[in-house]
Amino acid sequence: MELAADKKEEAPAAERKSELRRHFSLHKWLYIFLIPGFLYLLVFKYIPMFGIVIAFKDFSLVRGIWGSDWIGLENFAYLFQSKDFYIVLRNSLLLSCYQIIFGFPAPIILAIMLNEVRSVIFKRVSQTVLYLPHFISWVVLAGIVMNFLSPSTGPVNHVIKALGHEPISFLLEPSYFRTILVSAEVWKGVGWGTIIYLAAMTGIDPSLYESARMDGASRIQQVRYITLPGIASTIIVLLILQLGNILDNGFEQVFLLYNPRTYDVADVFETYTYRIGLIDGRLSFGAAVGLFKAAVGFVLILMANRIAKLFGKQIW
Template sequence: MNKTAVYPPKASVPIRKRGKLFQAYWKNKYLVLLFIPAVIYYILFHYVPIYGILIAFKDYKFSQGIWGSKWVGFDHFKDLFELGSFWEVFRNTFIISTYKLVFGFPAPILLALLLNEVRVIMFKRFVQTVSYLPHFLSWVVLSGLFVQFLSPSIGPINILLQSLGMKPIYFLADPNWFRSVLVATDIWKDIGWGTIVYLAALTSINPELYEASTVDGANRFQNIFYITLPSMAPIITIMFIFAVGRLVNDDFDQVFNMYNSAVYSVGDVLSTYTYRKGLVGMEYSFATAVGLFKNVVAFTLIYITNAIAKRINDYGLW
């Protein structure tokens, strides 16, 4: 070996990489400028407030501030796990979210598949527009509409039931019906918006695959099962992982505007429980402990689901 050989310093390769990276950023400087406001938003409103989780480990007093409040460690979490009311709302949240996952997750996929088979462009656009619109309406507005629509006295459904000789149903005050109402209205509101991702995935499928399968004698259903769904597998897997992570989350706006004391036993969820404890009862530390516990569970679910998905079909978030 030639001992006089000169080798470049180890740091030279990373420096070259950093230089190329800077050149790439400079080449796309206008796109970077568009991206900067989003970065600033997430830093200010999502990362900086993380220090607030310290409240969960302190006996927080508003007058003393976060740093001045007494440190109590895991006392709030111990109280949390010993309360029967917490486990009741946790159970309600998990059950409602599971219903939404089972019935709500496949809904936009099915609608996207149906729209993909429509050949009349004007009708397809009309259905897309109508299905998208509810997503842009707040639950404050929609809850008022549903209260009237499901009313036992003036609601069209109950009027129809009474005309058939049946008794009216108190949909929003009957514990047997309230969860079903939550799931059905949530699907109705977001099914159109959820199809956007899947319709985008459908546009990336090579049309020649359908032409070849048609030549081989495949019908539309066979094309869906053997071409469309396998091609959508990556995006379906990713969206499913996100959906599983939301099993301990809930839509506060929907539940808060539609529930009442008659259905607390089946409709009270973690977000409304945190609202009552934190803002109404001013138990800020306890409410923060509830939120932190929920986020830890959500992250654990995402991590486990991602690991399982990677083993099954090699698709995942990381």
């Protein structure tokens, strides 16, 4: 009886193995194509995580990571006592909030407007024009912004002078910096976001719109009761991802546009870590700042996902 039971257990195991072999033989090229992606994640994302230990040490390039003295949470204690930390935290949160308030709805609104356009040619040309800025590097875009807002040659100041006013050095004025940066980010990313939402709209059943038109629903009502609910899951997923990166403001755009006169309103974690870690050579403290930012992002992702579950939109 025991032998029969063992054979019965071995049979399903053998079947599972043969199924796995069959599955891998059928989809082997898909798995081969995944190898570069896995290698990228391993080499550039997972292996560098061992460097987190630097945040808890008085790191010395001469002695190396393991030879440096262990100092525990001293770097974090100094971080929370520093005035610069609260300035950087405020700037990071404000810039991210502005990006969410003004940048997040922009592609949704634009996608709905394009979805309502009946001319296919106009829609395709508009999409191409709108997502082209996404492929412009921040180095080029920063140059465009500087030339556009230049107090001597910029077209904006030409208009201001034509109206009888003195030219304004926009990039040297702290009060204008956040508006300029967020506007540039929205302009650069709105087209790419629009493509995502237009793709989500293609999954909505056209018969729903036909039924709504037969019932006398207006365009706005169709958008409200069919289009928006149809892309709600996409909106929630992208919002959760953006909330998880709320302390991620990007390095290039801020670094290329800010200057010492705008540090108080422009300095974010990425630029602060760069100055402290690489320019000043305080690598341990820079690692502590980066670890704090990553930990906050992780907690925010968990919280946002929990909120999504409450609304019945679980992404995990």
